[in-house]
Amino acid sequence: MARRAKGRPVNGIFLLDKPGGMSSNRALQIVKRIYGAAKAGHTGALDPLATGMLPLCFGEATKFSQFLLDADKRYVTTAKLGQRTDTSDADGEVVEERPVPEKLTAEQVDELLQREFTGQITQVPSMFSALKHNGQPLYKLARQGIQVEVKSRQVTVFSIDLLDFRGDEVDLDIRCSKGTYIRSIVQDMGEMLGCGAHVKMLRRLDSGPYKAASMMPLADLEQLVEEMGSEATPERIQTRLDELLLPPWSPVADTPEVILTGQQTRTLCFGQTVVLDTSDGANPAQPLVRLLDGDSGRFLGIGEIDAEGTLLPRRLMSTQES
Numbered sequence: 001m002a003r004r005a006k007g008r009p010v011n012g013i014f015l016l017d018k019p020g021g022m023s024s025n026r027a028l029q030i031v032k033r034i035y036g037a038a039k040a041g042h043t044g045a046l047d048p049l050a051t052g053m054l055p056l057c058f059g060e061a062t063k064f065s066q067f068l069l070d071a072d073k074r075y076v077t078t079a080k081l082g083q084r085t086d087t088s089d090a091d092g093e094v095v096e097e098r099p100v101p102e103k104l105t106a107e108q109v110d111e112l113l114q115r116e117f118t119g120q121i122t123q124v125p126s127m128f129s130a131l132k133h134n135g136q137p138l139y140k141l142a143r144q145g146i147q148v149e150v151k152s153r154q155v156t157v158f159s160i161d162l163l164d165f166r167g168d169e170v171d172l173d174i175r176c177s178k179g180t181y182i183r184s185i186v187q188d189m190g191e192m193l194g195c196g197a198h199v200k201m202l203r204r205l206d207s208g209p210y211k212a213a214s215m216m217p218l219a220d221l222e223q224l225v226e227e228m229g230s231e232a233t234p235e236r237i238q239t240r241l242d243e244l245l246l247p248p249w250s251p252v253a254d255t256p257e258v259i260l261t262g263q264q265t266r267t268l269c270f271g272q273t274v275v276l277d278t279s280d281g282a283n284p285a286q287p288l289v290r291l292l293d294g295d296s297g298r299f300l301g302i303g304e305i306d307a308e309g310t311l312l313p314r315r316l317m318s319t320q321e322s
Contacts, residue, residue: 006038007032007035007036007037007038007039008035008036008037008038008238009038009059010035010036010037010038010039010040010058010059010242010245011058011059011060011061011245011248012058012059012061012242012245012246012247012248013055013056013057013058013061013245013246013247013248013250013251014031014035014055014056014058014216014244014245014246015053015054015055015056015210015214015215015216015246016031016053016054016055016056016215016216016217016218016221017051017052017053017054017215017216017217017218018046018050018051018052018053018054018218019051019217019218019219020048020049020050020051021048021049022048023045023048024042024044024045024046024054025042025045027042027054027218028040028041028042028054028056030218031056031218031221032056032058034221034222034225034241035058035238035241036238037058037059038059039058039059039062040056040057040058040059040062041056041057041062041065042054042055042056042057043055043056043057043065043068043069043207044068044069044073044178044207046202046204047089047091047202048091049089049090049091049199049201049202050202050203050204051202051203051204052075052203052204052205052212052215053204053205053206053207053210053212053215054204054215055068055207055210057248058245059248060248060317060318061248061251063248063301063315063316063317064248064249064251064252064302064315065251067208067251067252068207068208068210068251069178070178071178071207071208071209071251072158072175072176072177072178072206072208073175073176073177073178073180073204073206073207073208074173074174074175074176074204074205074206074207075173075174075176075182075202075203075204075205076163076171076172076173076174076201076202076203076205077171077172077174077182077186077199077200077201077202077203078169078170078171078172078199078200078201078202079169079170079171079172079186079189079190079197079198079199079200080168080169080197080198080199080200081100081167081168081169081170081190081193081195081196081197082097082098082099082100082168082195082196082197083096083097083196083197083198084096084097084098084187084190084196084197084198085198087183087198088183088184088186088187088198088199089183089198089199089200089202090198090199090200090201092198096196097196098194098195098196099195100167100168100193100195101193101194101195104167104193105165106162106165109162109165109170109189109193110162112189112192112193113160113162113172113189114160116188116189116192117157117160117185117188117189118157118158118159118160119156119157120154120155120156121154121155121156121157122152122153122154123152123153123155123180123181123184123185123188124151124152124153124184153179155176155177155178155179155180155181156176156177156180157174157175157176157177157180157185158175158176158177159173159174159175160172160173160174160175160185161173161174169200170189170197175206182199182202183198183199183202186198186199208251209250209251209253209254210246210250216244221244224240225237225241228240247299248299248317249290249299249302252288252290252302253290255288255289255290255302256286256288256289256290257289257290257291257292258276258286258289258290258291258292258303258305258311259292259293259294260274260291260292260293260294260300261294261295262293262294262295265293265294265295265300268291268300268311268313268316269300269316273310273311274310274311275308275309275310275311276305276309276310276311277309278308278309284305284307284309285305285306285307286304286305287304288302288303288304288314289302289303289304289305290302291303291311291313291316299317300316300317301313301314301315301316301317302314302315302316303316
């Protein structure tokens with residue numbers, strides 16, 4: 001018999017403003033405990049140094065977390081010029097110091113960034129990243145002094161805006177595709193400038209459809225629970241917490257929707273094939289659609305439609321939830 005998960009069934013997405021000095025998993029466990037949730041996961045780790053947007057998926061929302069992992073991101077960062085560290089960020093040990101060119105200007109830095117670091121670029125992830133080698137995160141191997149070959153990868157940087165230049169520090173606003181390592185951009189920029197560099201500050205503002213204004217600091221969440229604790233019942237606290245959640249389908253909110261009849265909904269939920277009406281002759285193929293029950297408006301899950309009009313489910317809400 002499968003062991004029943006501890007906690008209550010919570011379904012939705014909490015947009016956490018992760019504090020610095022804490023791992024993403026530690027932040028997840030704290031929020032999971034506050035919610036008393038049975039199932040939870042995060043969507044792309046932030047380094048302990050980094051702060052900002054960390055979407056946390058509870059319950060049925062975990063079925064759609066991959067769409068957030070694959071989503072574009074936006075970061076602001078401060079690059080410290082003249083120092084290279086073993087981790088490429090301020091949490092590491094300084095391994096080399098070189099003078100910053102005396103006549104370096106903001107215009108020169110910006111010209112380098114636009115020429116070398118925008119569009120599709122190739123970068124080598126840091127050994128202190130969460131990428132895995134034979135099942136082990138690279139950062140764990142690096143802390144043991146184990147070096148392995150890290151393959152380069154292609155990523156897309158949509159834009160880099162130079163926000164400020166202070167001689168030995170550069171503030172940047174970066175919009176990029178999934179898998180982009182800001183530390184690698186900063187480190188490579190420092191090498192091209194001839195002085196080395198590391199990340200002094202890193203903050204994620206946006207992740208896919210979620211914007212910075214919607215996230216909540218961990219301290220504010222803890223304060224909310226503390227303030228309610230003396231005057232509200234546990235049920236009232238749970239209700240208030242659940243009001244902070246976005247719906248499980250919010251990662252795919254911008255995808256086309258297909259409204260099913262009551263019979264089609266029942267057919268789908270029984271695991272049977274649903275063939276859509278293609279009598280108008282148009283090619284109905286869609287790589288990703290949201291599925292809604294026409295009778296109740298309930299979100300059923302996501303699927304794809306092939307060229308013959310057959311609906312192929314990809315991720316469905318549990319029968320109990322839908």
